[in-house]
Amino acid sequence: MLLELHFVFDLTFQGADIAYGSANTVIVDSDIFGATPTPDFYLYLSPVPIVTAPGAKGTTRVFPISQNGFTGTVNLSADFLGSSQVVTTVTPSSILVASSGSGNATLTISVASSVPSGYYSVNVTGTSGSISHSVLVPVQIIGSTVGPGFSIYAYPAYLTIPQSSKVSSLLAISSVNFTGSVTLFAESSPAGISATPQPDSVNLNPGGTEYSTLSISATSSTNLGLYTLNITGFASTGHSSTTITVQVTNTSNGSYEPGVHPGDxxxxxxxxxxxxxxxxxxxxxxxxxxxxxxxxxxxxxxxxxxxxxxxxxxxxxxxxxxxxxxxxxxxxxxxxxxxxxxxxxxxxxxxxxxxxxxxxxxxxxxxxxxxxxxxxxxxxxxxxxxxxxxxxxxxxxxxxxxxxxxxxxxxxxxxxxxxxxxxxxxxxxxxxxxxxxxxNIVTTGPDFAISADPSSTSLQTGESASSTLKLTSVNNFSGTVGLSLNNAFCAAIGCPHPSLAPASVNLASNGTATSSLTFTATTPGTYDITVNATSMGITRTVTVEFKVNALPPPDFSLTGTVSLSIKVGKTDSITLNISPGTGFTSQVSLTVTAPNGITVQLSQSSLTGQGIIHMTVTASNDLSPGTYTVTITAKGGSQTHTKAITVTVTSIPSGSQSSGLILGLDPMLVYSLIGAIAAITIAVAILTFRLRKSRTP
The missing domain is CATH 2.40.360 (YmcC-like fold)
Structure with missing residues (x-):
């Protein structure tokens, strides 16, 4: 089947054989898809379009061609559409087509001098038994001519040619009641390309059309750009002209070798x-x-x-x-x-x-x-x-x-x-x-990649965390890459949607670009967030893992001195600090666990909010020197904290004990006795004085 410009509307012109660049072919694609191909034929017409003028004739050739082993007689007919003053004939009107063969007929249109210029069409039909195919052939009737008696039409009228190359255009020269020779010339404006008509002269009969091929060449030094070719035909009665636009491009470097391999x-x-x-x-x-x-x-x-x-x-x-x-x-x-x-x-x-x-x-x-x-x-x-x-x-x-x-x-x-x-x-x-x-072909063409740093992160509920997405051009890729979230899992459990900023990046050839993925945690769990990076229908993905941990319950801290040293029979003190954490409002109660021989007293056994506790420690006189542990337990809400305080007890030196005695007695006892004796002495003196005074006359 032909991949060509084939369009059919009941009776419709189906296009040109543009697959090979020629402008003078019409093909009817009669390939009706089915499980088994059936014998058939199709119509091939050349040249097209038919170009003529009022009072002139135009011709083209009709070729019924066998397909899938078709053999039979094909009856040909033609109907001009758009004017009743144009007569069509097909000669011969019946052709025997052999299997894998073809036939050859001539289609002639005769245009009355009163037919206005414009675009028309002629419907060519081929019938064999129940098989019938039609093709609509375009016709251009050119009504005005500079030189009397003929007109010139170029197809195509716009061409592209690389330097050091050649292309061609078809010239149709149509008679308007003119008999004689027409000589063709072509001139480029500006100069730089050459154009030669082949043949450079045609003989016209009344109502007839003749064709010439214009070969156009550009050299390696031809400047790039647009050129206009002026095509002029000269005859004894006058002249007629048309123009062709030519664009010159860079020289081709194609090698025309297969790039495919068996198995592709x-x-x-x-x-x-x-x-x-x-x-x-x-x-x-x-x-x-x-x-x-x-x-x-x-x-x-x-x-x-x-x-x-x-x-x-x-x-x-x-x-x-x-x-x-x-x-x-x-x-x-x-x-x-x-x-x-x-x-x-x-x-x-x-x-x-x-x-x-x-x-x-x-x-x-x-x-x-x-x-x-x-x-x-x-x-x-x-x-x-x-x-x-x-x-x-x-x-x-x-x-x-x-x-x-x-x-x-x-x-x-x-x-x-x-x-x-x-x-x-x-x-x-x-x-x-x-x-x-x-x-299955492997491409090494442009591409892009996406990565995430970090690819896994942890956070607590109520917190936010981000990952940097890096997009990298591969093999000179350049273009806009859109970013989107595949958040189906997160959406299913109701967690917030992550955010992307920006949501699209412009990636330069062999360059990089970044975006930020931000996730806000509300529910404990592990979330795999997939980011889709898409450009021109291609998607690359990266997944970032967010591990969300639950916030611990409100808490408080217990701090302070962790050790002290006292002597046997002595007392010392330290301070403890209670500090509530975020959201902690409960009362904190304190208890003490101490070994025998050590007495601990707290300035207060409970408090709410932040505060200082004074703790007094006394070592008894009979406590043996050594290291002891006092444990403070603080309870508040659902939290419990303990603090171990190391108490080092030392003995009093023996020399210090004997030098402190008076007459072998404890100084305090001696001083107490002296005070008592002094008091008794003073009391006796006062009593004696009063008795003596009472006896005096």
């Missing part, structure tokens, strides 16, 4: 779309054909020199069957049946698809995602305005076909065809998309 496979999804606002317009047959297809697979079988063979397997709706097409062709010359499924590898923007001057050139090389990975992709876009006829109405259609090939291998990754027709109340839109969804 690409799987495709096939989808179609059709929408019209008039119920009278039925869905195009071409869309119906693809509508029976859901998938396709391209498998490379062999590579010998520049020749590649492959199988193209179509899968029908609901797995009702499949069909295998054998493809074989030369990626250097473009000859064969590869039909743009496979081209040469290693091409880039500006290169012709084949090593041919007439081949279309790759528009641009881009980065695009297919089948889960990035590829360097060669893109070819071709847009044409063609004529569509339905229900007797002929309207122009904007038709576009786009091919996307892997630049390394030359394998087709996507082919997209679309058309849009709007004319007054008439509107019809349709598309066909053959899209690669899986492949």
């Amino acid at each position: 496979i690409v799987n495709y999804n096939v989808t179609t779309y059709w929408l019209t606002n008039l119920s009278a317009i039925s869905k195009p047959a071409y869309l119906d054909n693809y509508g029976n297809i859901t998938a396709a697979q391209l498998a490379v079988l062999s590579v010998v020199g520049t020749t590649v063979t492959a199988n193209l397997t179509w899968t029908f709706t609901n797995n009702t069957g499949s069909r295998v097409d054998s493809l074989s062709g030369d990626v250097n010359s473009g000859v064969g049946t590869l039909d743009l499924w496979i081209i040469a590898g290693g091409l880039h923007a500006g290169d012709p698809l084949f090593n041919s001057l007439a081949a279309p050139r790759i528009n641009t090389t881009i980065i695009k995602a297919y089948a889960g990975s990035f590829h360097n992709v060669n893109l070819l876009n071709i847009t044409r305005t063609v004529l569509v006829t339905s229900q007797g109405i002929t309207v122009p259609v904007n038709a576009q076909v786009s091919w996307y090939w892997d630049a390394t291998t030359g394998l087709l990754l996507e082919q997209y065809q679309s058309f849009d027709a709007t004319y007054g109340p008439f509107s019809a839109k349709g598309s066909i998309d053959i899209l690669a969804t899986r492949t």
Whole structure:
């Protein structure tokens, strides 16, 4: 099947053979998908479009071609649409077509002098028994001429040519009741490219059209840019002219060697779309054909020199069957049946698809995602305005076909065809998309990676933690990368959504960029938060683990001196500090555990809030010197804290004890006795004085 610009609206012009760059071919694709191909034929017309003038004639050739072993007589007819003053004839009108053969007929249109200029179409039909195919051929009638008697039309009128290359355009010279010779000249403005018509002179008969091929060349020193070719035809009665715009680009460096290998496979999804606002317009047959297809697979079988063979397997709706097409062709010359499924590898923007001057050139090389990975992709876009006829109405259609090939291998990754027709109340839109969804080819094209630092972190409920996400360009990747959260697990249990800042980054070629992932904890647990980094349909992921621990209950602290030293029979004191933690409001009660011989007294046994406790320690006189432990226990709320205080008890030296005695007695006792004696003495003296005084007369 041909990957060409084929659009069918009941009776519809189906496009040009743009796969090889020629502008003078129409093909009717009669490939109706089914489990078993049936004998059929298709119509091949060349050259097209037909260009003529009022009072003139135009011709093209019609070739009915056998397909799938078809043999039989094909009856040919033609109807001009848009004017009753144009007569069509097909000679011969019946052709016997042999199996794998073809026929040859001439289509002639005779235009009355009163027919206005404009775009028209002629419907060519081939019928054999129950088989019938039609093609709508565009016709341009040019009504005004500078020189009397003939007109000139160029197709295409816009060309792209690399330096050191050649391209061509078809010139149609049509007579308007003129008989004689027309000499053709071409001149470039500005100078820099050359153009030569072949032949450079044509002989016209009344109402006839003759063709010449204009060969256009650019040298290695031709400046890049736009040029205008002025094409002029001179005759004895006057002259006529037209123009062609030529864009000169860089020289191609393509080598035209296969980039594929046996065993390379690409799987495709096939989808179609059709929408019209008039119920009278039925869905195009071409869309119906693809509508029976859901998938396709391209498998490379062999590579010998520049020749590649492959199988193209179509899968029908609901797995009702499949069909295998054998493809074989030369990626250097473009000859064969590869039909743009496979081209040469290693091409880039500006290169012709084949090593041919007439081949279309790759528009641009881009980065695009297919089948889960990035590829360097060669893109070819071709847009044409063609004529569509339905229900007797002929309207122009904007038709576009786009091919996307892997630049390394030359394998087709996507082919997209679309058309849009709007004319007054008439509107019809349709598309066909053959899209690669899986492949086994290994790409080393641009990519990007994402990492997280840290990849795991711990925090407590009520706290927040962050991880830095680093995005790294791989193999010169550049573009915008969007970041999103895969938070299904967290959402299921009701925890807050993490946040990303920023949510997208611009990644430069071989550069890096960062974003911050922040997580706020409310519920204890372990959360694996996955971040998706996406660009052009490709997603890379990284997972960050957040371990959330529950906050401990409100608490307090017990601090203070942890040791003291006292002598036997002596007393000393220390202080203890009670400090409540966040949220702690309970009363703290203190108890003491002390060994025998040590007495401990607390200034207070409980308190609320922050405070100081004074603790007095006394060692009894009969306590043996040594090290003892006093334990303070503080309880508040659900918390209990203890503090062990080491008490070192020492003895009093013996020398210090004897020198302190008076007459062998304790000084305190001696002083007490002396005081008592003095008091008694004073009391006796006072009593005696009073007795003596009472006896005196």
